[in-house]
Amino acid sequence: MALNITVEFLGGLDVTFNKQRVWQLSVPIPQDKGQVTMEDLINYIVNTMIADKNSVGDFVEDGTVRPGILTLINDTDWELEGEGAYVLEKGDVISFTSTLHGG
Amino acid sequence: MSYTPPTDPTNKQPVKLSQLCEICHSRKAIIRRPKNLQKICKLCFYHVFETEIHNTIVSTKLFYPGETVAVGASGGKDSTVLAYIMKLLNERHHYGINIVLLSVDEGIVGYRDDSLATVKRNQKQYNLPLEIVSYKELYNWTMDEIVEIVGIRNSCTYCGVLRRQALDRGANKLGIKHVVTGHNADDMAETVLMNILRGDVARLEKSTAILTESNGSPIKRSKPFKYMYQKEIVLYAHYKKLDYFSTECTYAPEAFRGTAREYMKNLEAIRPSCIIDIIHSGENLVLKPKQAKKKTTVKKSTANKNKIQNENTEDNKQVFVDGNRCERCGYLSSNKICKACILLEGLEMNRPKVNVSNAHEDSEDGAAKNLRTLERLHF
Numbered sequence: 118m119a120l121n122i123t124v125e126f127l128g129g130l131d132v133t134f135n136k137q138r139v140w141q142l143s144v145p146i147p148q149d150k151g152q153v154t155m156e157d158l159i160n161y162i163v164n165t166m167i168a169d170k171n172s173v174g175d176f177v178e179d180g181t182v183r184p185g186i187l188t189l190i191n192d193t194d195w196e197l198e199g200e201g202a203y204v205l206e207k208g209d210v211i212s213f214t215s216t217l218h219g220g
Numbered sequence: 221m222s223y224t225p226p227t228d229p230t231n232k233q234p235v236k237l238s239q240l241c242e243i244c245h246s247r248k249a250i251i252r253r254p255k256n257l258q259k260i261c262k263l264c265f266y267h268v269f270e271t272e273i274h275n276t277i278v279s280t281k282l283f284y285p286g287e288t289v290a291v292g293a294s295g296g297k298d299s300t301v302l303a304y305i306m307k308l309l310n311e312r313h314h315y316g317i318n319i320v321l322l323s324v325d326e327g328i329v330g331y332r333d334d335s336l337a338t339v340k341r342n343q344k345q346y347n348l349p350l351e352i353v354s355y356k357e358l359y360n361w362t363m364d365e366i367v368e369i370v371g372i373r374n375s376c377t378y379c380g381v382l383r384r385q386a387l388d389r390g391a392n393k394l395g396i397k398h399v400v401t402g403h404n405a406d407d408m409a410e411t412v413l414m415n416i417l418r419g420d421v422a423r424l425e426k427s428t429a430i431l432t433e434s435n436g437s438p439i440k441r442s443k444p445f446k447y448m449y450q451k452e453i454v455l456y457a458h459y460k461k462l463d464y465f466s467t468e469c470t471y472a473p474e475a476f477r478g479t480a481r482e483y484m485k486n487l488e489a490i491r492p493s494c495i496i497d498i499i500h501s502g503e504n505l506v507l508k509p510k511q512a513k514k515k516t517t518v519k520k521s522t523a524n525k526n527k528i529q530n531e532n533t534e535d536n537k538q539v540f541v542d543g544n545r546c547e548r549c550g551y552l553s554s555n556k557i558c559k560a561c562i563l564l565e566g567l568e569m570n571r572p573k574v575n576v577s578n579a580h581e582d583s584e585d586g587a588a589k590n591l592r593t594l595e596r597l598h599f
């Protein structure tokens with residue numbers, strides 16, 4: 118079982134992800150839990166989508182999304198959606214936007 | 221390169237009462253404002269964001285009707301939002317100003333090409349005139365050529381000096397006396413922090429001014445985004461699908477600034493209001509001796525038959541006027557030879573280490589001074 122969602126890396130963050138902004142992901146749903154949370158998604162991204170392990174710090178810090186990166190769940194700031202505890206739904210659009218790049 | 225807008229979400233969940241906007245109470249809140257932690261919907265966000273900038277512009281009397289204003293446009297998020305907002309507010313509130321996009325081409329292959337392409341798209345999207353001035357035409361050097369000689373570590377020192385003058389000259393060429401830049405609250409708080417860390421009182425006072433007229437430049441500079449958070453600027457660009465460019469410069473800076481920026485972001489994560497708090501601290505830290513000095517400067521330049529606008533009595537307007545012209549290039553400069561000419565002379569002689577400091581910091585040397593020089597020239 119897998120969950121189909123859209124993930125975007127914007128504002129220059131795509132550099133860490135093969136310069137690809139928009140990703141259609143099928144995130145595996147663990148049998149025992151039956152759901153995928155934002156925290157699971159972040160781990161999934163870190164473990165499977167960052168080729169250069171040295172650049173993991175560009176995306177996460179202390180186990181969560183690095184300060185300076187805006188995380189939106191269906192265009193709503195994830196702060197208002199429970200952050201890591203949010204349970205993902207099929208078709209969700211998750212965007213990570215760097216405010217640190219460029220200027 | 222073209223623009224890919226962010227994907228529109230299609231999942232619509234029923235809205236719970238607790239999720240409603242705290243302003244209109246009728247739509248789902250999508251962000252929490254860092255300034256006051258208020259939860260608001262997209263439309264109310266647009267409204268408060270635009271209105272706050274409008275209020276800043278009005279309360280500081282930033283523009284006058286008929287004024288032509290150049291937006292320093294890099295294609296980056298801040299200046300792109302600035303160009304969009306300036307046009308919007310000018311039309312909505314009838315400022316009666318003419319807006320021109322002014323871009324500097326530093327000559328950095330792979331970086332400036334793409335960002336200038338973005339500015340050119342912005343020009344069409346917003347239907348504003350665009351002027352591009354290049355280092356090559358002004359100084360006969362591209363940044364790529366300069367970096368080959370001075371090395372990546374010094375790139376921003378040179379680039380900063382050359383850019384400031386390039387913006388001035390671009391504005392001058394167009395007969396424009398006012399350049400607005402996209403510097404935001406985060407930038408300002410960061411600069412305040414660094415000036416406090418360095419104990420640089422003179423810079424500290426200047427760094428929080430919304431309007432500055434400095435270093436003998438005939439062009440005034442202002443920062444309409446002085447009180448706007450970086451986070452909200454990026455969100456605004458995101459929701460409005462504004463076309464901006466976010467690739468790092470090939471020679472991107474520089475540990476010290478990066479560290480201060482990261483420090484700020486960590487502070488903001490703990491207490492979002494800290495950014496505005498730091499700006500307020502910066503505004504209130506004023507040393508008395510400095511005031512006396514400022515008066516003598518003004519008097520001296522009056523003697524030099526310089527036009528000084530005496531209506532500038534507001535605290536956040538500061539006049540630093542000096543009538544000298546650079547002996548080399550004839551450009552207005554507070555020194556005999558302007559910083560750009562000093563740097564260029566050094567380049568011609570293929571001598572990378574050039575002293576670009578002012579008299580008051582001559583006591584220092586070495587790496588620390590280079591860093592300080594670099595910091596104060598990067599804006």
Ligand code: SF4
Nearest residue numbers: 375376379469471472
């Ligand atoms: S990062 Fe440095 S070299 Fe690159 S554009 Fe900015 S100031 Fe110039």
Ligand SMILES: [Zn+2]
Nearest residue numbers: 241244261264
């Ligand atoms: Zn609302």
Ligand SMILES: [Zn+2]
Nearest residue numbers: 546549558561
């Ligand atoms: Zn000169």
